[in-house]
Amino acid sequence: MKKRSWAEPYKIKMVEPLRMLSKKEREKAMADAGYNTFLLRSEDVYIDLLTDSGTSAMSDRQWAGMMLGDEAYAGSRNFYHLEKTVQDIYGYKHLVPTHQGRAAEHMISRILIKPGDYIPGNMYFTTTKLHQELAGAKFVDVIVDEAHDPNSEYPFKGDIDLNKLQALIDKVGADKIPYVAMATTVNMAGGQPISLKNLKAVRELTKKYGIDIVHDMTRVAENAYMIQQKEEGYQDKTVAEIVKEINSLTDHATMSAKKDALVNIGGFLATNDPRVFEEARNMVVVYEGLHTYGGLAGRDMEAMAIGIKESVMDEHQKARVGQVQYLGDLLIKSGVPVVKPIGTHGVFLDAKAFYPHLSQDEFPAQTLAAELYIDSGVRAMERGVVSAGRNKETGQHNYPKLELVRLTIPRRVYTQAHMDVVAESVIDVFENAKNARGLKMIYEPKYLRFFQARFEKL
Numbered sequence: 001m002k003k004r005s006w007a008e009p010y011k012i013k014m015v016e017p018l019r020m021l022s023k024k025e026r027e028k029a030m031a032d033a034g035y036n037t038f039l040l041r042s043e044d045v046y047i048d049l050l051t052d053s054g055t056s057a058m059s060d061r062q063w064a065g066m067m068l069g070d071e072a073y074a075g076s077r078n079f080y081h082l083e084k085t086v087q088d089i090y091g092y093k094h095l096v097p098t099h100q101g102r103a104a105e106h107m108i109s110r111i112l113i114k115p116g117d118y119i120p121g122n123m124y125f126t127t128t129k130l131h132q133e134l135a136g137a138k139f140v141d142v143i144v145d146e147a148h149d150p151n152s153e154y155p156f157k158g159d160i161d162l163n164k165l166q167a168l169i170d171k172v173g174a175d176k177i178p179y180v181a182m183a184t185t186v187n188m189a190g191g192q193p194i195s196l197k198n199l200k201a202v203r204e205l206t207k208k209y210g211i212d213i214v215h216d217m218t219r220v221a222e223n224a225y226m227i228q229q230k231e232e233g234y235q236d237k238t239v240a241e242i243v244k245e246i247n248s249l250t251d252h253a254t255m256s257a258k259k260d261a262l263v264n265i266g267g268f269l270a271t272n273d274p275r276v277f278e279e280a281r282n283m284v285v286v287y288e289g290l291h292t293y294g295g296l297a298g299r300d301m302e303a304m305a306i307g308i309k310e311s312v313m314d315e316h317q318k319a320r321v322g323q324v325q326y327l328g329d330l331l332i333k334s335g336v337p338v339v340k341p342i343g344t345h346g347v348f349l350d351a352k353a354f355y356p357h358l359s360q361d362e363f364p365a366q367t368l369a370a371e372l373y374i375d376s377g378v379r380a381m382e383r384g385v386v387s388a389g390r391n392k393e394t395g396q397h398n399y400p401k402l403e404l405v406r407l408t409i410p411r412r413v414y415t416q417a418h419m420d421v422v423a424e425s426v427i428d429v430f431e432n433a434k435n436a437r438g439l440k441m442i443y444e445p446k447y448l449r450f451f452q453a454r455f456e457k458l
């Protein structure tokens with residue numbers, strides 16, 4: 001069959017004009033922001049690839065749904081629509097809505113963890129791990145080794161290493177492990193998927209020991225699309241069918257609807273266990289709001305219900321993940337060093353390979369993100385030594401193996417032409433890499449320093 005091109009499965013009804021600054025203005029804006037892309041004003045950004053969280057474009061159906069908001073304090077019609085959607089599309093029995101993902105993580109951690117417990121997981125996520133620790137548990141990374149190697153092209157870098165999981169069970173005992181934290185896809189590994197083959201094996205092992213699985217389902221539909229594309233035996237299944245199969249192998253789920261589910265705010269806790277549901281319904285009134293709104297307006301729940309249905313459509317994921325792969329392929333073809341394989345929500349540039357002449361003390365990834373903004377107004381995010389912070393005991397920088405810049409693609413927001421502009425700019429910055437000087441940190445906040453640290457050019 002002749003190869004035909006394809007295009008996005010939507011047309012554009014409303015546009016948001018972008019401001020394009022001159023190079024001189026961008027240089028000034030970057031210097032004013034202390035060479036930290038988090039401190040730029042959004043107005044001064046041309047193409048914003050800081051994050052895919054809450055930055056997606058809603059459909060006309062979702063916006064129409066906003067007008068159907070039933071803002072009753074209790075028993076809103078939109079809650080029942082959302083509950084039915086979570087049951088029908090995701091297959092979980094009970095739903096407690098929350099304002100975003102971390103609120104659900106807080107509740108499930110408090111409900112299932114006893115102080116002294118261990119939580120194995122396929123790599124950590126910042127807020128997830130923090131809530132596990134606040135509840136008294138110790139997080140143990142049991143992801144496959146390939147996930148930590150940017151040069152490994154293993155297609156399912158989100159897989160759990162069953163030997164590592166078994167070793168932890170043998171060491172601390174199954175009664176100290178209330179659950180396995182399993183994420184689809186693994187954000188910190190670069191948006192890498194877990195395979196169903198692996199998840200089935202994890203289910204079998206945990207069942208034997210009476211250990212639950214808590215599913216961080218933030219990007220479950222993107223993960224399902226990767227399974228359809230790459231895992232043997234799933235080519236003829238729909239994304240919706242694969243999503244259901246993944247969920248059926250787990251007991252509880254936390255969701256940040258700001259990613260897959262195509263809304264600007266929202267999340268939930270879902271569970272098949274009536275006792276966990278009972279406790280979560282009691283707890284949510286303390287921290288979020290009544291159990292039929294959980295910190296959300298009725299209109300937000302309506303937009304989420306519609307967004308969930310749109311997120312599991314094959315043609316949507318083909319365009320969404322396809323756009324990320326398109327950008328990644330352009331860069332790979334031009335010899336730009338990136339983390340491979342390309343994940344589902346962003347492309348990660350290898351800043352150490354861009355700037356072999358800069359030491360990590362000169363902040364190569366921070367430098368690269370700044371250079372990219374100055375070149376074209378594209379905003380990316382540092383994921384290297386600045387994000388890694390300092391060692392609590394020695395006071396020295398933590399020096400992570402990976403010094404990366406993340407280009408994260410919002411859903412349905414930018415076109416292929418925007419991706420071409422991004423790729424051209426990255427390639428230009430790569431070609432001029434040897435001229436780059438590093439940065440010096442001149443202000444360092446005590447916590448999560450990457451958000452507000454300031455730098456000067458060396």
Ligand SMILES: *Cc1c(COP(=O)(O)O)cnc(C)c1O
Nearest residue numbers: 100101102125127187216218256
């Ligand atoms: C964003 C995210 C969360 C936290 O969700 P929020 O809605 O930001 O609170 C949890 N896990 C993963 C994998 C995420 O990407």
